[in-house]
Amino acid sequence: MPLAKSWVTSANSATHPFPLNNLPYGVFSTDSLDPRCGVAIGDMILDCQRAEETDLISVTDDPLFDVPFWNEVMEEGPDLWSALRDRLTQILAEGSPDRERAEPLLVPQSQVEMHLPFLVSEYTDFYAGRNHAFNVGTMFRGPENALPPNWLHIPIGYNGRASSVVVSGTDIRRPWGQLKSPDHDLPAFLPCRRFDLELEMGAIVGQPSDGPITVDEADANIFGYVLLNDWSARDIQAWEYQPLGPFQAKATATSISPWIVTKHALEPFRCMTPEREFELLDHLKDTGPMLYDIDLRVTLAPEGQPATEIAHTNYxxxxxxxxxxxxxxxxxxxxxxxxxxxxxxxxxxPTKPERGSLLELSWGGKEPLTLDTGETRSFLEDGDTLTLHGECHGDGYTIGFGSCTGTVLPALEDPYAR
Amino acid sequence: MPLAKSWVTSANSATHPFPLNNLPYGVFSTDSLDPRCGVAIGDMILDCQRAEETDLISVTDDPLFDVPFWNEVMEEGPDLWSALRDRLTQILAEGSPDRERAEPLLVPQSQVEMHLPFLVSEYTDFYAGRNHAFNVGTMFRGPENALPPNWLHIPIGYNGRASSVVVSGTDIRRPWGQLKSPDHDLPAFLPCRRFDLELEMGAIVGQPSDGPITVDEADANIFGYVLLNDWSARDIQAWEYQPLGPFQAKATATSISPWIVTKHALEPFRCMTPEREFELLDHLKDTGPMLYDIDLRVTLAPEGQPATEIAHTNYxxxxxxxxxxxxxxxxxxxxxxxxxxxxxxxxxxPTKPERGSLLELSWGGKEPLTLDTGETRSFLEDGDTLTLHGECHGDGYTIGFGSCTGTVLPALEDPYAR
Structure with a gap:
């Protein structure tokens, strides 16, 4: 599939993240517009609320865009998802007869504030990266016992905290927590000393289910994808996680990118999961290419300094x-x-520059990373700005996720001062 | 505090769970009434929606009871919680001038269906029972290493799945899951063979917080309590829980009793936490009596058979x-x-009949329990009805929680048949 051209000419570039092929969904506001749903096209956003109010978009009987989140669209299901995307493509395509009505509804991205694109119902975090699980396991248990016995048979996951999910651009306050240093007998309540990022993607469930569903049904229920940084307090995690898993170590914040890239936009980039060491049980078996070829990068910028790329890998x-x-x-x-x-x-x-966390990049703090500025990092320092980037490279076009960024603020001096 | 008398005379008994001293909050419907908020008094329920519509209850400018859940009341905060309880007490007290207006708004409990009393925002499950943690730890690691090193310093908890919380009376379908028998090399996908209950209480957060709060602030933010049965698939849990904790083993269902007993009603039953083996860190220190003296019992009734009390303990x-x-x-x-x-x-x-799970009662299945019917149980069988009961014994009155019950249905023959 080549670049699809739009009358929004900034979208017609091989490297722009938001061409007509993409059409990601977000929620934005401006000084004069309350938060509302919008679709990115080039450097602009189409205001879906006004487009619906003016009947430019009219794909359902009840309004979809009278609320500032995409959950109502999700609830309508895959047929509506396709119909909406078709209509948006029609409106924004080069030569569209709708241009005159749509053009006044465009808002420059430079003038907006972005919000969470959907109400997060519940948040689950998996552990499905083999190299990550192997690296972490090697650090804690040695390479022979790196992967837990269940790992190659089951996608290990745990429930996270939906209330802690924030949109890209939100500052992240370094947490306090209960820690125990190896050289102390007793724990103490202190600011986190080993604050870390985790480079992830988030999949958004768009349809309900109430009982076991197959892998194909599950794929059909996914609405789209975002970049996700699961901020992690490694020292809090080390002390708390046995026997019931991570809890406060993962509850400070999880940042997501503001644009939901739809499954439809990612379709040309589907690729296979890796060879299986053990055959998966029937209900988990691969039924076709279900990963995506998404180029992922992480940059770290110390306060007031330029950014260094610290990781480069792929979904x-x-x-x-x-x-x-x-x-x-x-x-x-x-x-x-x-x-x-x-x-x-x-x-x-598999290689060092491809590791998606500082825990792995600095090998538990033993091999600090040197940034382009000459500074070193074992874990995040106050003032550091972390940014995730994601792109699919098509034939003459790009499907971009925008970025997922956050700056680490110093821990509160006294978290209980009022 | 003695029994407070009501003109609803069924409430005026030393053993009735719902005297005027209690006034628990639920959501009910009848053949002719949509789900709505109500307050239990004796054998009746006061219909809060109609009471508000008729201005019998009028404690806020905006309506509280136009929705079938108690979250809007919670959001109003502790001053409203007190004002509402004062007004309800006034309406329902013996000799109340409001009796004539209130009496037509009473619905017999025998005629209602109960619903979840609140929208569950997120669900967290703790592991704060020392005897339980010691028993489980002893089975898995021996008595010397029973409690994990963090256990006496931190209330260990994990995030559960809010979508799986159901109201008492909902049947519970035995789940399928990935299991691995000790005598097999590879896991299989099978119906759970070690399905269990967990006798718990649930605390309902009534006020928001956005940062660390003290123990006293936390206590002030709690709205009330319910009985809670955290149905647990022990064989699924054993295979999945390392390293990130329980996930699908706890996601089939969690049942709660339909009546929220308010913190106010429990006030006379406050009692101290136990002696501390290690001094707690400042931010977790006891600030007064913060547990409650609540008598708790569990009964198990095989299909078509009478119930046996299998556990009797206290909050x-x-x-x-x-x-x-x-x-x-x-x-x-x-x-x-x-x-x-x-x-x-x-x-x-501390003693065997006080254990709140079959895992402990049957010591991992090694010492099956004999029921009054002569049958034995290591774990739950299809058709078993499990019921939790909770009561505080006051001076001439009882604060009851009602019951929290559920019947185990057989696993689906093929969970993917459509």
């Missing part, structure tokens, strides 16, 4: 697809809802 | 109060919201 490094994760999520009968967010797990490639 | 057996759990939950900055539900963790007393 195709995952062992389990989001569809397999969602299918597993329903095996016990767990009801799923539109707006459920599934983190992929940290994505690391 | 005062917990090591950490709900306020301490909530305070810990916020340490990392995790935002909390009205409607968040905190499971206490399984409550077991």
């Amino acid at each position: 195709n490094q995952l062992y389990y697809s989001a569809a397999q994760q969602l299918a597993h999520h329903t095996t016990s009968g767990c009801p799923m809802n539109p707006g459920d967010l599934l983190g992929s797990g940290t994505i690391s490639g | 005062n057996q917990l090591y950490y109060s709900a306020a301490q759990q909530l305070a810990h939950h916020t340490t990392s900055g995790c935002p909390m919201n009205p409607g968040d539900l905190l499971g206490s963790g399984t409550i077991s007393g």
